[in-house]
Amino acid sequence: MKKLFAATIILLAVAEAGLSQNINWRSLGEDQRNIIHLNFGYDYGVTAEAGYGRMFTFIRPVVVGVDFSVPMGENLVDDFKAKIGAQIEVVEMGGFSATLRIFSIFRRYENELVRIVSFGSELGLVAGYYSPTWHAAGEFGFDKSIVSHLKHSDVMRSSYPRIRNGWYIPSGGHFYYGIQAGKTLGESLDLSFRVGATEAQHIDEQAAVPYYLQLGLGIRF
Amino acid sequence: MxxxxxxxxxxxxxxxxxxxxxxxxxxxxxxxxxxxxxxxxxxxxxxxxxxxxxSCETVEWSEPGALVPLTVDQDPSLPSISVNGTQLHAETYGNPNDPMIVVLHGGPGSDYRSLLNCSKFAADGYFVVFYDQRGSGLSKRHGKEVYTKQIFIDDLNAVINYYRKPGQKVILMGLSWGAMLATAYVNEHPAEISGVVVMEPGGFIWRDAEAYIKRCRSLELFGETSNDYLFIDQIVTGHDHNVLDYKAAVQAAADFAKGNKVGNQGPSPFWRIGAVCASASFEYVRAHPFDYTANLQQYTTRVLFVYSELNTAYGKAHAEHVSSAYPNVQLVEVKGTGHEIPYFGWAGFYPVAKMYLDTIR
Structure with a gap:
């Protein structure tokens, strides 16, 4: 039931939003400037993600897009992550390609104790070999929640009445590093796979599960 | 949710x-x-x-007092004692000359706030001592390198010696990790302790405790509680105690979330979680597994071993297995409560505990 629910959410998200994630620049044609991605995996929770991207060429190829992801659970609207940004192919040399990724990130989190809305950013680099039908690359980046608004529940306030709601500036973030690969199917489909680890900027804040895993389906049109 | x-x-x-x-x-x-x-x-x-x-004021996550209460070294108005090279948040109830009950909280990393019902034993003629263990609750924070098996036993020994009058009986009363600590102390100092009340200790050897912890905290990949626990890691970041303790507190909502396996019916009060203490202690015991049972057969005094009806991760079978390390055990199930027995199950726990205490006073 939950898987069906997750699949429904993915489809709904695709219908309403868009994204860009794993891009094989060599498989994009002049008549295929739009990309829809559906991803599922682990990213600080088991998440479903969907998005849309559109390719432009400003000196170098650029894909601008948005994506939206939610962790699984009974309540699918209390926590989510939305990203808007661009991926720019900065180097192309034979089959080798390097892509710079820049995203602004909006996150929302809620549990019994606190509701957090957070603005942040992600900067990453993907580099590897790209052919028209497949690609394999390594990736590295840094993800940081820059400013967050906290509103605490009565339960939290009963434990600590002087707790302060408001905007908070964090002092850390997470690096991520891993690999990704993709295979083109037919004229317009791409299957992709990402796996890697996250590393807290400060060792004491290591994530409970410091890994990510993503299976993706891209549709070009 | x-x-x-x-x-x-x-x-x-x-x-x-x-x-x-x-x-x-x-x-x-x-x-x-x-x-x-x-x-x-x-x-x-x-x-x-x-x-x-x-146009808004922004606060740093690490600002003292903003997200978590100050500790005893930051707020002199809090009751504290200085022992064994640290400063512990501590308070007592009752006549200092009465038999002493030392109440030990769980974790490692929790605090004694949810155990304060036990202060009512003072009215029954006991001197009740509470303290937040090193790096927990409102006690002073330390770096992770200080947390070993022995440091908690040594701190407890120091607390007992701080309050104890000559010839005064000492009874240990612990919940969860506190019950394990009580047993570790009895294992090391059996002649010093006149009675023991243990509530749902995970295990007296690491293997048993680890198995229990896994049953308590098994992740449900598609569950709200699991994903609430994990998702916040990408938002709340920082490396100082204020930030880490706050994040641990938010993640502790899993302990009382709907469907929690330990049977907690809702939130129980706490002051401040010691995140570094908790993570460092677990890291330490994984590398140095403990066995607190080596000398327990020598401790022939009857021990009150309590478990709860609603904690599905514990249960009678685990209680019988763990309690068998003691040669003389009174095993009692408290109805209508989960793991936080003194808070949610006081009505069932109190008469059993009082009857036991009165036999050894």
């Missing part, structure tokens, strides 16, 4: 494109237009957010 913020709007800045007055055909025919609107409103939201922030 039940929302603690019901009735408040969810700030989805893309609400505009989902508005019911937008005809479907219009949406389909103008997808690129919708994209541009999405981008526009997202950028607008970012600009508004930035503008709002410039």
């Amino acid at each position: 039940r929302s603690a913020f019901q009735g408040e709007p969810i700030p989805l800045y893309t609400d505009r494109i989902f508005a019911p007055d937008v005809p479907d055909q219009h949406f389909i025919n103008h997808k690129s237009g919708v994209l541009m609107k999405t981008l526009f409103f997202t950028l607008l939201a970012a600009v508004l957010a930035a503008a709002t922030l410039t």
Whole structure:
């Protein structure tokens, strides 16, 4: 039931939003400037993600897009992550390609104790070999929640009445590093796979599960 | 999960494109237009957010007192004792000359606030001592390198010696990790302790404790509680005790979330979680597994071993297995409560505990 629910959410998200994630620049044609991605995996929770991207060429190829992801659970609207940004192919040399990724990130989190809305950013680099039908690359980046608004529940306030709601500036973030690969199917489909680890900027804040895993389906049109 | 913020709007800045007055055909025919609107409103939201922030006070996660209470070394008004090279948040109830009960909280990393019902034993003629263990609750924080098996035993020994009068009986009363610590102390100093009340110790050897912890905390990949626990890691970041303790407190909501395996019926009060203490202690015992049972057969005094009806991760079989390390055990199930027995199950626990205490006073 939950898987069906997750699949429904993915489809709904695709219908309403868009994204860009794993891009094989060599498989994009002049008549295929739009990309829809559906991803599922682990990213600080088991998440479903969907998005849309559109390719432009400003000196170098650029894909601008948005994506939206939610962790699984009974309540699918209390926590989510939305990203808007661009991926720019900065180097192309034979089959080798390097892509710079820049995203602004909006996150929302809620549990019994606190509701957090957070603005942040992600900067990453993907580099590897790209052919028209497949690609394999390594990736590295840094993800940081820059400013967050906290509103605490009565339960939290009963434990600590002087707790302060408001905007908070964090002092850390997470690096991520891993690999990704993709295979083109037919004229317009791409299957992709990402796996890697996250590393807290400060060792004491290591994530409970410091890994990510993503299976993706891209549709070009 | 039940929302603690019901009735408040969810700030989805893309609400505009989902508005019911937008005809479907219009949406389909103008997808690129919708994209541009999405981008526009997202950028607008970012600009508004930035503008709002410039006019709002911002606080650093690590600011003392903002998200978690001050500790005894930061707030001199808190009751404390200085022993064994640290400063512990501590308080006592009752006549100092009465038999002493030392109450030991769980964790490692929790605090004694949810155990304060036990202060009522003072009215029954006991001197009740509470303290937040090193690096926990409102006690002074330390770096992770100090947390070993022995440090908690040595701290307990120091607390007992701090309060104990010559010839005074000492009874240990511990919940969860506190019950394990009580047993570790009895294993090391059996002649010093006149009675023991243990409530749902995970295990007296690491293997048993680890198995219990896994049953308590098994992740359900598609569950709200699991994902609430994990998702916050990407938002709350920092490396100082204020930040880490706060994040641990938020994640501790899993302990009372709907469907929790330890049977907690709701939140129980706490002051401040010691995140470094908790993580460092677990890291230490994984590398140095403990066995607190080597000398327990020499401890022939009857021990009151209590477990709860609603903790499905514990149960009678585990209670019988763990308690068998003691040669003389009174095993009791307290009805109508989960793991937080003194808080949610006081009505059932108190008469059993009082009867036991009165036999050894």
